[in-house]
Amino acid sequence: MHTNKNGIIELKNKLAITAKGKEDVRRKLAIVAREKEDTRRKLEITAKQLAVTAKELAATAKEKEDVRRKLVVTAKALAVYTTGLEVKDIKRTAELVERVKELESLNKEMDTARAKERAILLSMGDGLFATDEKGNIIFINKKAEKLLGIQSEKVMGKAFSEIVQKEDEKGIPIPPEKRPINVALETGTVPVTPTVTAPYYYVRKNKTRFPVAITVTPIMLEKKIIGAIEVFRDITQEKATDRAKSEFISVASHQLKTPATAIKLLSERLLGGKMGKFTKKQQEYFEDIRSSNERMIELVNALLRVSRLELGAYVIRVQEKDPCAIVDDILTESKYMIAKKRLKLKLVSQKNHPMLSLDEHMFRMVINNLVTNAVNYTKEGGEIRVNCKVAKKGEVLGKKLLDKDYFVVTVADTGYGIPLAAQGKIFTKFFRADNARAKHTDGTGLGLYIVKSTLGYSGGQIWFTSRENKGSIFYVAIPMAGMKATTPKKESIG
Amino acid sequence: MIKEKKSRIILIVEDEAIISKTYAEELRYEGFTVFTAENGKEGLKLALAKTPDLILLDILMPVMDGLTMMDKLRKKNAYGKKVPVVLLSNLSSSEEKIMKTITNTKNEPTSYFVKSDWDLDDVVKKIKELLSKGETKK
Numbered sequence: 001m002h003t004n005k006n007g008i009i010e011l012k013n014k015l016a017i018t019a020k021g022k023e024d025v026r027r028k029l030a031i032v033a034r035e036k037e038d039t040r041r042k043l044e045i046t047a048k049q050l051a052v053t054a055k056e057l058a059a060t061a062k063e064k065e066d067v068r069r070k071l072v073v074t075a076k077a078l079a080v081y082t083t084g085l086e087v088k089d090i091k092r093t094a095e096l097v098e099r100v101k102e103l104e105s106l107n108k109e110m111d112t113a114r115a116k117e118r119a120i121l122l123s124m125g126d127g128l129f130a131t132d133e134k135g136n137i138i139f140i141n142k143k144a145e146k147l148l149g150i151q152s153e154k155v156m157g158k159a160f161s162e163i164v165q166k167e168d169e170k171g172i173p174i175p176p177e178k179r180p181i182n183v184a185l186e187t188g189t190v191p192v193t194p195t196v197t198a199p200y201y202y203v204r205k206n207k208t209r210f211p212v213a214i215t216v217t218p219i220m221l222e223k224k225i226i227g228a229i230e231v232f233r234d235i236t237q238e239k240a241t242d243r244a245k246s247e248f249i250s251v252a253s254h255q256l257k258t259p260a261t262a263i264k265l266l267s268e269r270l271l272g273g274k275m276g277k278f279t280k281k282q283q284e285y286f287e288d289i290r291s292s293n294e295r296m297i298e299l300v301n302a303l304l305r306v307s308r309l310e311l312g313a314y315v316i317r318v319q320e321k322d323p324c325a326i327v328d329d330i331l332t333e334s335k336y337m338i339a340k341k342r343l344k345l346k347l348v349s350q351k352n353h354p355m356l357s358l359d360e361h362m363f364r365m366v367i368n369n370l371v372t373n374a375v376n377y378t379k380e381g382g383e384i385r386v387n388c389k390v391a392k393k394g395e396v397l398g399k400k401l402l403d404k405d406y407f408v409v410t411v412a413d414t415g416y417g418i419p420l421a422a423q424g425k426i427f428t429k430f431f432r433a434d435n436a437r438a439k440h441t442d443g444t445g446l447g448l449y450i451v452k453s454t455l456g457y458s459g460g461q462i463w464f465t466s467r468e469n470k471g472s473i474f475y476v477a478i479p480m481a482g483m484k485a486t487t488p489k490k491e492s493i494g
Numbered sequence: 495m496i497k498e499k500k501s502r503i504i505l506i507v508e509d510e511a512i513i514s515k516t517y518a519e520e521l522r523y524e525g526f527t528v529f530t531a532e533n534g535k536e537g538l539k540l541a542l543a544k545t546p547d548l549i550l551l552d553i554l555m556p557v558m559d560g561l562t563m564m565d566k567l568r569k570k571n572a573y574g575k576k577v578p579v580v581l582l583s584n585l586s587s588s589e590e591k592i593m594k595t596i597t598n599t600k601n602e603p604t605s606y607f608v609k610s611d612w613d614l615d616d617v618v619k620k621i622k623e624l625l626s627k628g629e630t631k632k
Contacts, residue, residue, distance in 0.1 A: 251554075257584035257609070258513070261513055261584060261609045264610060264614075265513060265516040266516055269516060272614070272615070297611075301611075
């Protein structure tokens with residue numbers, strides 16, 4: 001064996017070894033395979049992990065993208081917004097500028113308007129000044145400065161009464177509380193200021209003075225008096241004209257009455273029989289001359305009364321008088337006239353005669369007028385009733401409700417009456433009803449006008465009731481408080 | 495027949511000749527001694543020279559008006575202050591100046607008549623009345 005055996009053995013060994021080596025290699029291969037498998041697995045895991053990571057990465061990228069996109073959107077929006085903002089701002093600014101411009105121009109306009117207004121007031125042809133509620137000057141125009149001889153800046157804020165003296169016709173100063181501007185501030189009303197007939201005067205610093213026509217009005221704001229405004233005008237010219245007018249009337253009366261008076265005196269001398277006897281016809285003609293002349297005098301007197309009334313020159317002077325006695329006296333004087341027409345006369349007078357302050361001259365004129373009318377416009381044989389009495393407030397007389405106590409004279413007749421159509425005009429100047437014209441041709445149409453006007457001035461009243469062809473009743477009412485006296489407004493020439 | 499005591503003197507101051515003449519003739523007929531003047535200036539002179547018992551005085555006259563004349567007369571002397579003056583005018587008695595004159599002269603015998611409203615007879619009657627008043631005072 002050895003060699004063989006050995007060789008076999010050896011082969012066997014060698015074979016064994018080779019098998020073993022093969023086993024080893026197999027084993028090694030298996031290990032390698034296993035390692036490979038591990039690696040593969042590991043790789044697989046890694047791949048998986050990578051995939052996850054990739055996914056994650058992808059998600060992140062997406063998110064990022066989203067954020068980016070959002071950012072872009074935001075950015076765009078911001079951009080848009082910003083742009084929008086800019087546009088709005090610009091627009092707004094432009095608008096504001098426009099408004100400011102408008103306001104500026106308005107302001108300018110207002111300034112111009114204000115300046116205009118100021119200029120208007122400043123340059124007004126009449127004197128003008130305004131005061132605050134305390135009577136201190138807040139505005140004075142150029143004409144006022146000029147008329148009064150003062151300077152605006154020196155008088156601002158001062159009381160007007162301290163600066164310029166105001167006085168009446170006679171030179172008596174008007175006390176501050178009676179000055180129209182203070183009356184306006186005190187009462188909030190437009191005070192009645194004297195007119196051309198007896199105006200107030202302003203006295204300049206140099207002691208010269210001028211008559212003024214004044215209009216004062218309170219300045220009201222939300223029902224509160226915040227001041228007063230006075231407009232005044234130099235009426236020297238008007239005064240002169242007015243004076244000329246009254247002088248004319250005075251002179252005209254004298255002129256018109258002088259020849260009438262001469263005729264009156266001459267015809268009276270003739271008719272008195274002192275110049276010898278007349279034939280019947282001569283006597284008749286001279287009577288006619290006298291009565292025509294009397295009519296002329298009457299008419300001139302009536303016209304003068306009217307002009308005096310209209311000039312505000314009618315003066316009412318009151319004295320305590322017994323009106324019943326005056327009425328009685330007038331009727332006694334009218335007896336001849338009444339008897340001539342064979343009229344019946346009845347006087348009813350209350351027993352205890354009241355005393356009344358009245359202008360006797362005027363009262364006589366009124367009653368005389370009514371009695372004469374009653375005689376003239378009543379048929380022969382008719383009746384005239386005169387009644388004097390005190391009537392109480394609330395009493396109804398001739399359809400009129402008395403608003404206070406009056407002394408009432410009633411003159412009633414059974415005459416022609418006043419046609420309904422004429423009743424509204426009976427107190428109108430120069431009006432005469434047709435039936436009156438027909439029955440009595442020589443009336444002036446002035447009597448009742450004068451009566452009503454003068455009574456009106458004195459606070460009295462006149463009214464009537466009448467029926468055509470039945471007669472009329474005239475009522476004259478004088479307040480028991482008396483007639484209102486007027487202060488003479490007019491200076492007349494002597 | 496015994497002559498009546500010396501006739502009373504009346505001065506008429508009136509610028510209207512016809513009116514002056516008519517008053518004068520009527521008053522002479524009534525037994526008065528009458529002087530006439532055409533204006534206040536002349537009237538004042540005559541009044542002081544003749545010292546009439548009564549003066550009929552117009553108001554509106556040239557040269558010197560009646561009110562001025564009366565004023566001067568009243569201030570002149572005792573006679574001037576006392577002599578009765580009848581203002582005879584056609585100015586209305588409500589004229590301010592006349593009213594003032596009359597009320598201012600309360601102690602002086604001044605009357606006022608509107609010429610055109612007074613008959614000649616009435617004026618004569620008034621004159622006699624005023625003169626007899628003066629008589630009883632004496």
